[in-house]
Amino acid sequence: GATPNALFVVLSALTVSAQTGADDFVILVPADNRRPEETTDRVGYSGNIIPMRFTLDGQVSVADAVRQAVATVYEAMEYSSVDYGTILTALRQGGGRFPVAEIMTLVKNAPLRGVPIPAAAQVTCETIFKDIVHYPLSISFEFDEHDHVHLEIEYRTDILAEADAQRVAQIVESLVELAPQSSGKPLGELLGDVRAG
Numbered sequence: 001g002a003t004p005n006a007l008f009v010v011l012s013a014l015t016v017s018a019q020t021g022a023d024d025f026v027i028l029v030p031a032d033n034r035r036p037e038e039t040t041d042r043v044g045y046s047g048n049i050i051p052m053r054f055t056l057d058g059q060v061s062v063a064d065a066v067r068q069a070v071a072t073v074y075e076a077m078e079y080s081s082v083d084y085g086t087i088l089t090a091l092r093q094g095g096g097r098f099p100v101a102e103i104m105t106l107v108k109n110a111p112l113r114g115v116p117i118p119a120a121a122q123v124t125c126e127t128i129f130k131d132i133v134h135y136p137l138s139i140s141f142e143f144d145e146h147d148h149v150h151l152e153i154e155y156r157t158d159i160l161a162e163a164d165a166q167r168v169a170q171i172v173e174s175l176v177e178l179a180p181q182s183s184g185k186p187l188g189e190l191l192g193d194v195r196a197g
Helices: 004-020 062-077 084-093 125-131 162-178 185-197
Strands: 024-031 048-055 106-109 137-141 149-157
Touching: 004 024, 004 048, 004 062, 004 137, 004 162, 004 185, 048 062, 048 084, 048 162, 062 185, 137 162, 149 162, 162 185
Parallel strands: none
Antiparallel strands: 024 048, 137 149
C-alpha cells in the first residue's frame, strides 16, 4: 500500500545499509510542503527538509522490514510543516553540538508535475538537479510521464572512483531484483547477498 515515492526512499535506506553496514542512521528527505493555494512560482518546489531515522533489524523478514521502513517515512512526513532549518539553528545557538546528516535522498518526478515545460524542451532529473548540490555521490530515481523509472548516479570524481559509483548502482539494482523474491528471508540475509554480489 505504499506510494512509489515512499518505496524509493526505503530503497535508498536499504542501499545505505547494504553499502555501509549501518543499521541505524538518519536520511534527510526534501519535501514539498506548500499549502494548496501556493503556486510553484511563489514558493520553491522543495519547501523543507524532513529527517527520517531508520533502524533496520536484520533478524526480521524483508517484508516486515520494508513495512517498518515505510511506516518510518509516513510518520516522519507528519512533521513536514516543522522547519528543519529553524530547529538546527536553535540547537546551534543553544550551545549544543550542531547535528550533521551525511545522507540525503531525493525522489522527484521529472519533469516536475504541475510545472509547465517550454515547447521542445527536454526535462530530466539531470537538467533539474545537476550541479545544484555537490554531494560525493547522488542516487536519483527518474520517473517519466509513463511512470517508467531509471537510475541516475552522479558522483564527485575528486572524492570517489568510478568503481565506487558502479558498486552503488549494482547494490541498488540487486535490491530491486532480489527484494521481491526474498520477502520471507531475514533482512540481514538479503543485505548479505547484495553485498556479496
